[in-house]
Amino acid sequence: MEDLLKRIKSCKRCVVLTGAGVSAESGVPTFRGKEGLWGKFRPEELATMDAFMANSSIVWEWYNWRRELLGKVQPNPGHFAMSEMEQLFDSFCLITQNVDSLHQAAGSKEVLELHGNILRNKCADCSSPFLDEGDIDPDAIPKCKKCGGKIRPDVVWFGELLNEQVINSAFEESEQADIFFSVGTSALVHPAASLPVAAKRHGAILVEINVEPTPISEMADFCFNLPSGQFLPDMVANLKSERVADQ
Secondary structure (H helix, E strand, O other): OHHHHHHHOOOOEEEEEEOHHHHHOOOOOOOOOOOOOOOOOOHHHHOOHHHHHHOHHHHHHHHHHHHHHHOOOOOOHHHHHHHHHHHHOOEEEEEEOOOOOHHHHOOOOOEEEOOEEEEEEEEOOOOOEEOOOOOOOOOOOOEOOOOOOEEEEEEOOOOOOOOHHHHHHHHHHHHOOOEEEEEOOOOOOOOOOHHHHHHHHOOOEEEEEOOOOOOOHHHOOEEEOOOHHHHHHHHHHHHHHHHHHHO
């Protein structure tokens, strides 16, 4: 870590990309288990527009169940360390593939959500945000006040494109980064997996923190096969102590 800390000192623009591994450290389920009521379904059978149009009620029952589970989950030390990182750089951007709002719960402010947010809703037809609070009744799904379309979770489903503005901003931030952290992600799902590559090609220091090697491990300047909740708090604590010592 000592060599990394030395390199970080010269960095002003930091970008962090997070994946499912970060949420898994908080106990967020993958929703691919075979037990319980939803064990007979695969996410690909429920998280699609076709499934929503065919049986909106069962899709909403599944999402209400997922929201209930997520309501019992708390941010882990890795989330809090990334929140603290915002204060350590002149420019900081957190890009996440996760939809659980745990980064925001930990205090992160600059968050680009590539795959949406499971706690938000929008219109299935015109994509207008649906701001009414409360659970969605699967048997009485509300309609959009603008166009009358059914309300759905504000997440990116299988077969859908990412929000163009969000992904464009993610690439712009990545290409301007001095240092880029790829944290808890398999680096297999595109276009997110292209962000660390773009950052590296534009001169950024590439740091990977993941429990297992990934396709970007060989190109990374630093690779730590550790959970983010173990590595990042130590890194942040060292950075903060060095700043105090330099003052």
